[in-house]
Amino acid sequence: MSKPSIFITRKLPEKVLAPYRDKLEIDMWEKTDEAVPREVLLRKAREADGLVTMLTESIDDTLLNEAANLKIVANMAVGYDNINVESARKHNIEVTNTPDVLTDTTADLAFGLLMTSARRIVEADQYVRNGDWKHWAPMLMAGSDIHHKTLGIVGMGRIGTTLAKRGRGFDMEILYHNRSRNVEAEEQLGAEYVSLEYLLKNADFVVCLAPLTDETYHMFDQAAFKHMKNDAIFINASRGALVNETALYNALVSKEIKGAGLDVFENEPISKDHPLLQLNQVVCLPHIGSSSVETRTKMMELALNNALRVLQGDTAITPV
Ligand code: DGY
DSSP states (O other), X not given: XXXXXXXXXXXXXXXXXXXXXXXXXXXXXXXXXXXXXHHHHHHHHHHOSEEEEOTTSOBOHHHHHHOTTOOEEEESSSOOTTBOHHHHHHTTOEEEOXXXXXXXXXXXXXXXXXXXXXXXHHHHHHHHHTTOOOSOOTTTTOOOOOTTSEEEEESOSHHHXXXXXXXXXXXXXXXXXXXXXXXXXXHHHOOEEOOHHHHHHXXXXXXXXXXXXXXXXXXXXXXXXXXXXXXXXEEEOSOGGGBOHHHHHHHHHTTSSOEEEESOOSSSSOOTTOGGGGOTTEEEOOSOTTOOHHHHHHHHHHHHHHHHHHHTTOOOSSBO
């Protein structure tokens, strides 16, 4: 009997793939650092039984309409805004993501970005390397305290709750805004559910962890930044399109807010000439929230296990 076939849209390590080779026919885009061209993806999707995709691929109605054999799209990310889930449902194609395995790692990065931005760590490192450090000075690279400040989390799912734990470790007060109440965070971490406006007005650190949907697109706009404190620091570790980047730039330049730490951008990779990259008070990362060796390996395995199970007629482990 022939094995079900999958197409993986980025080169994954053979060590991870080896255990699946006797059960799955594996075809793969052979580059790690370059997204598969659209025409190749469309062709492969027409042939394969399953796709293992990255957040860089648009799995839209056009692709799904032509994918006659496709039974599963296993996204190697917790976010799945790159996939038209409604269209997949219409075509009876299962969609899975990789929650849980990346929660701690992504919360670590979000908190790290918060600390880096508050204490000007990147700027200070560049200052030393550039040979600008001539004297100790009382206010040299003075940043903002983190401990005992107010952490405002927008999007209190698994990663938000885990970030709140990090915050509690630093004696922070936790405010959150979410579509629904998070009882666990309230009872165990003392997090307080508040309106978005209240959060923006009262948090010293506003961390965006909400998913990208039609409702959250550009939710951080000029009005949102205006509500924030002038010494607030904005962190985004979710998706770039939740932020109107022009509004963010203007808020930083006009000192409506003090700084920003960004792991994600509306267009990735962000151009090196982007105005946000010209500002010292902005820390920029290349979308590495879940990028530890351990976690990325677990994400690959979970995506492959989802594909394998669905193609063997079982239920997916983490359907969306
Ligand atoms: C996710 O899983 O959605 C992350 O953004 C990828 O690291």
